[in-house]
Amino acid sequence: MSLLSLNLPSRGLRRVMHRLSAVTLTLFGLLTLTFIIGRVMPIDPVLAVVGPDADSSTYDQVYRQMGFDRSLWVQFGYYLRDLAQGDFGNALLTGRPVVDDILRTFPATIELATVAIIFGIGVGVPMGVYAATQRGRLADHVIRVISLFGYSTPVFWVGMIGLIIFYGWLNWVGGAGRVDLAYDGLVTPVTGMLLIDSALAGDWEVFGSAFKHIILPAFILGLNSVSFIGRMTRSFMLTQLSQEYILTARVKGLPERVVIWRHAFRNILVQLLTIVALAYGSLLEGAVLIETVFAWPGFGQYLTSSLLLGDMNAVMASVLLIGLIFVLLNLLTDVLYQVFDPRTR
Amino acid sequence: MTTQISMAARTSSEPHTRYQALWLSLGTGARRLLHNPLTGAGLLVVLLLLLVALFAPWLATHDPLAQDLNRSLHAPNADNWFGTDEFGRDIFSRLVYGSRITLYIIALVTVIVGPIGLAVGTISGYFGGVVDMLFMRITDIFISFPSLVLALAFVAALGPGLEHAVIAIALTTWPPIARLARAETLQLRNADFIVAVQLQGASSARVILRHIVPMCLSSVIVRLTMNMAGIILTAAGLGFLGLGAQPPLPEWGAMISTGRSYMMECWWLVAAPGLAIMLVSLAFNLLGDGLRDLLDPRSE
Numbered sequence: 001m002s003l004l005s006l007n008l009p010s011r012g013l014r015r016v017m018h019r020l021s022a023v024t025l026t027l028f029g030l031l032t033l034t035f036i037i038g039r040v041m042p043i044d045p046v047l048a049v050v051g052p053d054a055d056s057s058t059y060d061q062v063y064r065q066m067g068f069d070r071s072l073w074v075q076f077g078y079y080l081r082d083l084a085q086g087d088f089g090n091a092l093l094t095g096r097p098v099v100d101d102i103l104r105t106f107p108a109t110i111e112l113a114t115v116a117i118i119f120g121i122g123v124g125v126p127m128g129v130y131a132a133t134q135r136g137r138l139a140d141h142v143i144r145v146i147s148l149f150g151y152s153t154p155v156f157w158v159g160m161i162g163l164i165i166f167y168g169w170l171n172w173v174g175g176a177g178r179v180d181l182a183y184d185g186l187v188t189p190v191t192g193m194l195l196i197d198s199a200l201a202g203d204w205e206v207f208g209s210a211f212k213h214i215i216l217p218a219f220i221l222g223l224n225s226v227s228f229i230g231r232m233t234r235s236f237m238l239t240q241l242s243q244e245y246i247l248t249a250r251v252k253g254l255p256e257r258v259v260i261w262r263h264a265f266r267n268i269l270v271q272l273l274t275i276v277a278l279a280y281g282s283l284l285e286g287a288v289l290i291e292t293v294f295a296w297p298g299f300g301q302y303l304t305s306s307l308l309l310g311d312m313n314a315v316m317a318s319v320l321l322i323g324l325i326f327v328l329l330n331l332l333t334d335v336l337y338q339v340f341d342p343r344t345r
Numbered sequence: 346m347t348t349q350i351s352m353a354a355r356t357s358s359e360p361h362t363r364y365q366a367l368w369l370s371l372g373t374g375a376r377r378l379l380h381n382p383l384t385g386a387g388l389l390v391v392l393l394l395l396l397v398a399l400f401a402p403w404l405a406t407h408d409p410l411a412q413d414l415n416r417s418l419h420a421p422n423a424d425n426w427f428g429t430d431e432f433g434r435d436i437f438s439r440l441v442y443g444s445r446i447t448l449y450i451i452a453l454v455t456v457i458v459g460p461i462g463l464a465v466g467t468i469s470g471y472f473g474g475v476v477d478m479l480f481m482r483i484t485d486i487f488i489s490f491p492s493l494v495l496a497l498a499f500v501a502a503l504g505p506g507l508e509h510a511v512i513a514i515a516l517t518t519w520p521p522i523a524r525l526a527r528a529e530t531l532q533l534r535n536a537d538f539i540v541a542v543q544l545q546g547a548s549s550a551r552v553i554l555r556h557i558v559p560m561c562l563s564s565v566i567v568r569l570t571m572n573m574a575g576i577i578l579t580a581a582g583l584g585f586l587g588l589g590a591q592p593p594l595p596e597w598g599a600m601i602s603t604g605r606s607y608m609m610e611c612w613w614l615v616a617a618p619g620l621a622i623m624l625v626s627l628a629f630n631l632l633g634d635g636l637r638d639l640l641d642p643r644s645e
Contacts, residue, residue, distance in 0.1 A: 033487075034498070153622075157581075288493060307497060319494055322494050
């Protein structure tokens, strides 16, 4: 039985295996690239460790300790060995291992991106479906322009304008940070995601404050996904609506709502799933900027602040991690296709 | 008789050289492009940007770098149309001069990226095999980073500055161009006219440069246009993080960055440059969208 099932899903499995080997190669490339970038960095990493007042013998000692006297190939080998052991070095700012810093800041970013993607799906999908049904009419054009706006606006700028209007003038939302200062540190972190942690603790005051703080940055971060998901939904729906089974359904006299949502929409779900995964990945890019604007203590802000400090270890680990997430999300979309789309089997 | 024939040939719309063919297809394309009013609006704004950059010294009402601390942080008024910044510099004039920086970035990135993408793509597609595999693997690595993050890493390595930002953006934008040129080359590689030239003894370099590159050029140009909005946004993002153009250069992203400290009281410091970025990037997006519809009727 087990032998049989090993042979069965041959083609799909082989494609996934092929993809996996390609992904491994790409990851190796990412490592090489970050290594090369790290080497050309004009900041002297030895000086950063020993400080400017160190004498030359201390400097030389640390220089050798860090392996800079070896050839580049040997250094690359050490780099790979350290990474394989999960050692990304220490961060200058906190003096702690970079991995710890990233693990600490990452939940805040995931929380932000998740609320943003919920907004992106909730608005983008209906918008795209509606645009497809109104193809070529006024509503379609209006939606097209709206989504082009979503692509064209610098997300950090919308964030600042949002803060000025909704926090500064109207005071509808919380300002910078994840919660009001008075509530800071009240909830013990379990998942690191404040909304979930406060709900688990049953502390609804903190939950409310956290909600008021997350809603604006998440909304603005999600604008880009609204555009992306909306446009993709529209084009997927248009492909379906021109198929013969839709004509059949209409001829049968089914109400338009059923034709659209139960027939056409059901058939684009797999495609949508992959698009959402890609959109989620690109949210990380926006998060780098939006977290800086909203002083959101997440991974993006960690990256930019280490960047300005010239903290090579932290920057390279962060960049590597984002690349890794991107590659994995791409792999995931491919696998999703294999699993859910019977035609690829 | 012969003159008659050549006259007739000259007056007909048949192209005689591939460059003429390129120009003709661009001409008919432009006419079809402007059918869509949104695309026309995009083109108009882009032309306006060019004019503003060209005539900046005549359009600007003040010196963009002249500080006047007595007049700092004034709200928009009759003299300073968009207000003044923390050093009393006129924001309108800074925006006008900033258009030059924006165009400089776009032009430089495009000039770097076009040839690199074409070279990698056509060589990869023409030779195939190991060369193709190697080049496409490298392309994949670059594509697997989100462009802003990769640009951040490069600027981190090179140090902040306008030129470094341009190099960083260029390094992140060439892979899609290379992929496109490769796809086009793959379609052309076994075409009869290429085989004919090869049989005449043309070298690979000649085939690629004289016969394949001109055929890829129009779609690569379109793709470069579509990239421009992204270039503007990435450049603005780098400027905002303080990694792009450095003060006192009136780069729009950097203007937003410095205006951030005063934004709660003086909204015009961030509103005006942001609107400028949005307008220009929207225009390039509209233009690119129109171009894509033109080339790919399925997306309509």
